[in-house]
Amino acid sequence: MAMMFSAPVYAIDGDLLLKKVDRNLNPEAYESYRKLINIEPDGRKREFILFTVKKGQDRVASLFLSPASENGRSTLRLGENMWLYIPNVGKPIRITSIQSVVGGVFNNSDILRLDYAAEYKVTKVEESKDEYLLHLKARTKAVAYDKLKMWVNKGDLLPTRVECLTEANMLIKTLYLKKVRDFGEGIVRPSVIETDSPLYKGYRSIMIFAKIKERDLPDEAFTLNFLPRVKSLR
């Protein structure tokens, strides 16, 4: 469906709008439980359950709860530093934001997502009757996607669609944010994120938020030494 956007809106502070979008999606510090589902063209499905904690703009840790083959794997992100801990290996190893620890269309930066405002600045805002269209540009080369186009609902200031693009404007994937739900404690946000990609034709990945609540953890919970013990935060 084509949506007509007017000329750029200079009166709106795009970066401030983006920060509001971030806070509407989640508190700055929170814990969440999510299910990831990879769906292949023939209908085969693979499911993963993740426990995630986040603090500040750029600290996230996640733990796989299922399936059994992934249970205990945990990941830590401090800005653009990322580590993966595999219980068998016994020590964390550095990983990169553009690879995927679960396979499928979601990559590490989608799963360990920071605040958008921490990674992107708004270069342009367009406006239609019901939506803003934010054009985002990565603050550094280390960010997984160089550009984003984000459609934001004017009513609740929640994103409905995000296109992830390369520097040359090639579409890498599209995220569709759906089914706005009240999680309690004032958190009202999309509970389902679907994604597809022209690079994975016919494949889809879905992220379902089962629980999300505000939780402030000590800084030490977001360190390399603590990574093998993330499970104790549950």
Place this chain on the structure above:
Amino acid sequence: MKGILILTGVTLWAWFLPFPALSEDEYTFDLSEIENEIEKKPYSLGGFLEFRPVLFGLDRDSAFYKIKFYDKEEGSTLEQYNSRLRLEGSYHKGIAGLFFRADSSLWYGYEGWDGDITLLEGYLALKPNPGFALEAGKKVVQWGKGYAFSTVNFVSRPKDPDDPTEPVEGYYLAVADWIKSFGGPLKTLAFTPVLLPVTKSINEQFGEPDHINFAAKLYGLLWDTDIDLLFFTGKSRTTRYGLDFARNIASNFAVHGEFAWLPGFDKRSVDSEGNLHTEKSDVLKYLLGLRYLTTNDMTFILEYYHNGAGLDENDADNFYGFVDRAYDTYLSTGNSSGLDRAAQLSQGSIGTFKPMRDYLYFRASWNEPFDILYFTPAVFSIINVNDRSLSITPELLYNPITNLQLRLRGAILVGGNDSEYGEKQNDYKVELRVRYYFD
């Protein structure tokens, strides 16, 4: 051999079988079902069941073949059928937790049936807050940044460079962990002291018995770089100092390194009569490595490892020459004492994973090529830089359904006479590993 080839063929055929469609275009989910799945329980129990048949192509002229099979007639190939049950469990109450990991193995090879049960880890943990933890019992404490090798892994058994992601057996020890976070360029500082006792019945393989040893690691995340300073002292092994680092240069490029200094180390050498000599010497070990990810999801790992305590080419020549003469003596007189001594040596210094001085490790893996999800083909090579012998191992890893993992590997060993890989027992190896995870 026929059995393994048929099994491998059937697995490859099943590998690419189309699976029936499980869902239509629209997916459904039940939130209460997910909430049940995420419910926290005080205990956990899981693991995997593994079946791993291996076919060895024997090199009947090699030193290690002569040591092992001098009085047997095994033909040109050997089969081995391995099965393993791994169990992992935990129980948590308040700040305390119990954890164990154990292997129960059963295998059939040229010597018939055999098996064993090994407790890999079993310890008590106290975690009063995220900034402090205390653990005591049998535990693996892995230090270092190396992928295939390590020089600063002072309180753990060495990992196998051919399978570096497999767990090793722990030692009985007590380890504490203090963590402190900061703002500014130093984001994290952590101190990890370890006490490791050695008696005639506890940790006896670690070193000299009847001593309590101390080791420590100071970790810092400084300017986005992981840095560890490491230290070990005690009378079971000589004192050693270490430093390691790891850093992402770009979002797809990481480097790492390790350095270990071992003053007064008991360095070993072998003479032409097969005698082992030790001499005090200051030893430097180091490794440098990189990891690079391409835009099409290929990962390259390169690691150079220098072991200043390793055997040199002269020692290797002496050992292989001694084995040849001992084998000739056995053929002419029936006296196997020389070969028995060679077998003892091969269990010690020469039997370690990589006994010589300089190695290069290279691995290339391609994650989900051609849109085949959960499929990773890879190839890795370990090169003995000193004698220019090497192993090349292609590998296919696939998870066709949830919790089922298939791995097919073939290793080819290349090297001339008196070289490490030229004198190994095998010319090649084919291995299929089938694992089913459960919880």
